[in-house]
Amino acid sequence: MKLHVLGCSAIERTNAKMTSFLLDDRLLLDAGTIGAALDDTTQAKIRNILLTHAHLDHIKDLPFFADFIIQSNTHQHITVFSIPEVIDSLKKHLFNDILWPDFTKIPSADDPVVRLRAIRPGELFSVDGYKVTAYHVIHTAPAVGYLIEDTQGTRLLYLGDSGPNDALWNSLNGTQLNGIIIEASMPDRLEGLALMAGHLTPGLLKKEIDKMSTRPGTFYVTHAKPFHRDKVREELMKLNISNIKILEDGQVYEI
Numbered sequence: 001m002k003l004h005v006l007g008c009s010a011i012e013r014t015n016a017k018m019t020s021f022l023l024d025d026r027l028l029l030d031a032g033t034i035g036a037a038l039d040d041t042t043q044a045k046i047r048n049i050l051l052t053h054a055h056l057d058h059i060k061d062l063p064f065f066a067d068f069i070i071q072s073n074t075h076q077h078i079t080v081f082s083i084p085e086v087i088d089s090l091k092k093h094l095f096n097d098i099l100w101p102d103f104t105k106i107p108s109a110d111d112p113v114v115r116l117r118a119i120r121p122g123e124l125f126s127v128d129g130y131k132v133t134a135y136h137v138i139h140t141a142p143a144v145g146y147l148i149e150d151t152q153g154t155r156l157l158y159l160g161d162s163g164p165n166d167a168l169w170n171s172l173n174g175t176q177l178n179g180i181i182i183e184a185s186m187p188d189r190l191e192g193l194a195l196m197a198g199h200l201t202p203g204l205l206k207k208e209i210d211k212m213s214t215r216p217g218t219f220y221v222t223h224a225k226p227f228h229r230d231k232v233r234e235e236l237m238k239l240n241i242s243n244i245k246i247l248e249d250g251q252v253y254e255i
Contacts, residue, residue: 001154001178001255007033008222008247010057010161010185016226017249018057021158021181022046023148027128029158029181034061035068037250044074048127051082052160053143054089063094066103070113077113081127083134084118085142091116135171137162139198147172154178156255157216161185161223163198169211177216179255181247182208183223187231199223202235209241218255219244 002024007017018032025042028034028049035043043065052058062080069078080090095102095114103114119125121134121144129151134144137159145159145168157172157180185199194201200208205221221244224232233246245253 001150001152001156003156003179003181003220003253003255005222005247005249005251005253006037007249008224009249010223010225012057012060013226015249016229018060019160019223020058020061023130023156024150027130027148029146030058030160031062031065032057032060033249034065036061040068040072043068044072044076047076047078049078049080050127050132050146050148050158051080051086052137052145052158053082053139053141054086054093055141055161058160059090059094062090063100063103066095066114067101070103070106077111077115079115079117079127081117081119081125081132083121083142083144087116087118135168136165137168137198138165139163143198147175147177154255156181159183161198163195163200164204164208166211169208169213173211173213176214179218179220179253180216181220181222184221184232184236185223185225185228187228188235190228202232202239205236206239206241215243217243218253220247220253221245222247 004022006020009016020033021029104112131149133147137143137145139161149155155177184205186194188201188203
């Protein structure tokens with residue numbers, strides 16, 4: 001399983017792109033950054049997107065990607081998977097012919113560029129050869145993480161944005177994971193704000209790790225806000241967590 005970090009920030013800067021990850025050049029995890037990180041040929045391979053939640057830093061490039069698909073004249077469509085609350089937000093607030101054309105009806109309602117599919121937490125479903133299960137995560141908006149398993153049995157847990165979550169680890173304890181993409185958005189001095197906003201600090205991340213009965217192969221830490229990045233990195237390194245990778249835009253990993 002190949003993991004390409006298209007963007008791993010909550011805020012866009014000249015040196016920071018918004019959250020999006022590409023698996024095996026074809027399955028997109030969130031859509032904060034697409035066109036600024038991928039050439040046209042690679043973009044055209046993407047058919048499916050898993051969205052964790054509807055915050056802008058995770059969906060920003062979705063409308064532009066839809067436009068790219070129709071303008072490229074490849075006669076393909078993209079299927080966006082998420083929980084009903086996220087699908088409803090996309091219909092009401094994004095693809096509504098006000099903020100952006102309704103690509104769920106373009107070029108026609110019978111054969112649209114964007115197909116929205118609602119999934120339920122705990123429901124196992126298949127996407128392009130992957131087995132996927134969504135799990136509730138703790139955030140200020142309705143949100144899920146995804147357990148993704150490829151045909152070789154490699155398992156990646158992608159948590160998007162999430163605060164402390166005992167129920168998640170109770171559900172997953174005993175599951176052997178090859179990797180977890182997990183956030184640490186703010187330094188420890190902002191723990192109160194992080195908890196209020198449904199995020200983690202390095203210290204809170206360590207507490208989540210301590211809840212796991214089975215450690216994953218690698219922790220991929222993401223989502224540090226640019227103005228906190230150096231401090232978050234410093235605090236993470238002091239924790240001496242084994243098998244940790246602090247993500248940066250453009251990196252590629254084999255899981």
